[in-house]
Amino acid sequence: MTITSETLRWIKSSYSDNGGACVEWAPANATATGIVPVRDSKRADGPVLVVSVRAFAGLVALARSVEP
Numbered sequence: 001m002t003i004t005s006e007t008l009r010w011i012k013s014s015y016s017d018n019g020g021a022c023v024e025w026a027p028a029n030a031t032a033t034g035i036v037p038v039r040d041s042k043r044a045d046g047p048v049l050v051v052s053v054r055a056f057a058g059l060v061a062l063a064r065s066v067e068p
Contacts, residue, residue, distance in 0.1 A: 012041055025056065 008026035026037045036056040038049045051059070 008037055010039070010044075030056075 009028055010024040010026050012022060012024045022041045023038050024041045025039075030036045030053050034053055035050050036053055038051060038056070040046055
């Protein structure tokens, strides 16, 4: 499956105001396709990592559990 950054609406966490060290995700088709595209917010033209909805939920849970 080929995913192009130009065709997706990217979302960044509201907690990402930390000097640019964050990721963005494109949730629009996650329910229909079962995948969540993820990218480095500093490299909008860079590679896109595609993970399952379940894996993305695990990533979010891990990020929430880590103390700043």
